[in-house]
Amino acid sequence: MSFQVFGIPVSRGVAIGRAVLVASSRVDVAHYFIAPDQVEAEIQRAVRARDEVAHELTALRDDLPEDAPHELAALLDVHLMLLHDEALTGATKQWIVDRHYNAEWALSAQLEVLARQFDEMEDEYLRERKADLEQVVERILGALAREQGKAPVDASSVVQRDFAGEDPLLLVAADIAPADMMQFKRSVFHGFITDIGGKTSHTAIVARSMDIPAVVGTREASRLIRQDDWVIIDGDLGAVIVNPSPIVLEEYRFRQRQSELERARLARLRHTPAVTLDGERVELQANIELPADAAAAVDAGATGVGLFRSEFLFMNRNGELPSEDEQFEAYRAAVEAMKGMPVTIRTVDIGADKPLDRMSASELRHEHVLNPAMGLRAIRWSLAEPSMFRQQLRAIYRASAYGKLRLLIPMVAHLSEIRQVSETLKRVQQQLTDAGQAFTPVELGVMIEIPAAAVMLPLLLPHVDFISIGTNDLIQYTLAIDRADEAVAHLYDPWHPAVLQLIASSIGQARAAGKSVSVCGEMAGDPAFTDLLLAMGLRNFSMHPSQIPSVKQRVLRADASRLAEALPQLLESPDPQRTAALLLTSKRGNTPMQ
Structure with missing residues (x-):
């Protein structure tokens, strides 16, 4: 189903691509791309972290005292089952293989997918199992952090990927920290969407510096948009169109081509x-x-x-x-x-x-x-x-x-x-x-x-x-x-x-x-x-x-001299923007304002 989300336009232009969600987590998660020759090693990192958590949970269950409530052992069994569920582990591996996400990002991306599936379940008991899934994922993220010594990702290690022939990617997040923005600046995203921020928030400034469309302050985008949804960012209107119809998609692709021609002319x-x-x-x-x-x-x-x-x-x-x-x-x-x-x-x-x-x-x-x-x-x-x-x-x-x-x-x-x-x-x-x-x-x-x-x-x-x-x-x-x-x-x-x-x-x-x-x-x-x-x-x-x-x-x-003549009246105006549109246009050179 197609729908629209509106926010604040902060970087002009049109971007079309698949959504990449950077979900909020109680555990800090590094987001970066890995090189193709690191894929297998990254998968093994995820496997080792899962096995470490499995060992911890098994030890906890085996060490339960005899008088421990039966429900506690059952809960640990549920966590172990979720830990080995192919919907979590197999799909996490697929994010690493297909998108070259690091293990932490792949895991949090799949958590976002599964969490929404739980939210849509009619059975209340099953819906509440989402909390168990989150606890399991946070245990794995903790194991990954311990293995890395909680070391941050060096911005210089972020991989420049060639996505020729693949779908462009658009980043969707509640907010993006400046440190992450500096990493993503060297990356592959064609546009940004955030829930919070204003015209001069750091996300907005970096998006403009990258000359890519961005919409901030959408409030709900990271909750409404799903991983891999097709999304259009209209950086002129501040609109985000999710799963657009073929007619809308073609219209925006035409606008994209026109924008590229204008950039070439200005160059x-x-x-x-x-x-x-x-x-x-x-x-x-x-x-x-x-x-x-x-x-x-x-x-x-x-x-x-x-x-x-x-x-x-x-x-x-x-x-x-x-x-x-x-x-x-x-x-x-x-x-x-x-x-x-x-x-x-x-x-x-x-x-x-x-x-x-x-x-x-x-x-x-x-x-x-x-x-x-x-x-x-x-x-x-x-x-x-x-x-x-x-x-x-x-x-x-x-x-x-x-x-x-x-x-x-x-x-x-x-x-x-x-x-x-x-x-x-x-x-x-x-x-x-x-x-x-x-x-x-x-x-x-x-x-x-x-x-x-x-x-x-x-x-x-x-x-x-x-x-x-x-x-x-x-x-x-x-x-x-x-x-x-x-x-x-x-x-x-x-x-x-x-x-x-x-x-x-x-x-x-x-x-x-x-x-x-x-x-x-x-x-x-x-x-x-x-x-x-x-x-x-x-x-x-x-x-x-x-x-x-x-x-x-x-x-x-x-x-410039003719424009300066209009300045005193403009500065005395209670509505400078409207006054500027009238005065400065009349004081320009022979070429009209565009």
Whole structure:
């Protein structure tokens, strides 16, 4: 039966494929693909874990005292029966063989299939056996975790599979942790669907960075969609169509082909300089997360890296921080890959939606109790961990000897934070000088993502070389909206007058002070805001490489001076989005807005 689920569209386009469910579990489950030559070994892992659990259950049953209730022995027999049931063990093996899932993922995928079958049984006694099945599976997952020493999966080990001739896969989950997203980023999924999240949740950002359709905040998708269902993701409307009819399927396949043709057309702009109709040069830079992403930035025609999110070097490491040398090699690789173009490295922004598994028990406890977006994160965490912070800064400065580097400090709200950073930089430079390490001058910048920073910008500007406006958090903090919470996602409004006035004021003050300014939040990569940001005087945009062609097209068709004439009226409007549609259209160059 065909049905639809609706959510928040966060990455445009159409994706068609079979659903892959990542089910929630009380036991942490690693999700990754294995290489073809690892299939048999992975099956044996599952078999050994099952046999270990069978031995445990048998020993428990055999050791029951004589006066133990008969029901207890019967329950253990039920668990043993479920443990050896071909519907569980045989199908788990098939997931490993057919999909190349790791054993944990295969087992949890089959649990999801069987659990739904139990839910549909009319007999109440049989329905309640689902709890027994879950207990058995969690015992097996526990055995698998013990065998692995609970070691996380190294992102570099995730296998790139060639699915030529096979059905495309779409990932469906209640939510996807950033660490998992970094693994799936190197994987085979053609689209994402999650129950929770908003337009700037991490899942949404990564989906856009991969240039694949995604719908978040569906609330019920992971419960309603079954493993292997045929699914269409309409990333433009925020619709998910499950088991579509042949007519609907063909219509969406046509839209897919049209989208591919448009991408190919835009790709021809790659080497065209981004210059407005009135001759204003605009820098279109890239946001990256790992050094390997720099190649895509160059290929897309980026004129530099406006945001290197260094925190992703700290993830999936089982609590171990990257060494100074390891960070240095990563930063140097990114700098060298950009071939002389500038690279802006943001110091580690751990916290909020990107917790670090190394955090202490007390910090993790606070992460669950309090609002992590307003807790010990970003520069606050760095200043609280001075040894770690100095290590990162040394690595960045060492990499500066290989190209143009800029240093960006996130979540600044106090002038004292910049002063502490400056003192730390002096100490780091002296350490490198004493050690005979080469480095070159590094420009210092701050992110404007807290309203306090935007309001006190005149006090900050004398102490920095540039600013970068992080619109995602700036909107979140200005409007008091948790951007990952779908319950209030409709209130997350980039067009809110207060947001626009803070952005326009920050750009204007930086330019008046002779300091460079960029926008590296999601607004920079959204063509709907290109004209508006040009009108505000922005000449440096930073976005994911996949978004550069469409933004460049808007720049090439814009007359910046004429757009600027419309800005005062727009900022005074109670409905900026509607006003922008009218004013900016009338102030564009001869080519109409598209």
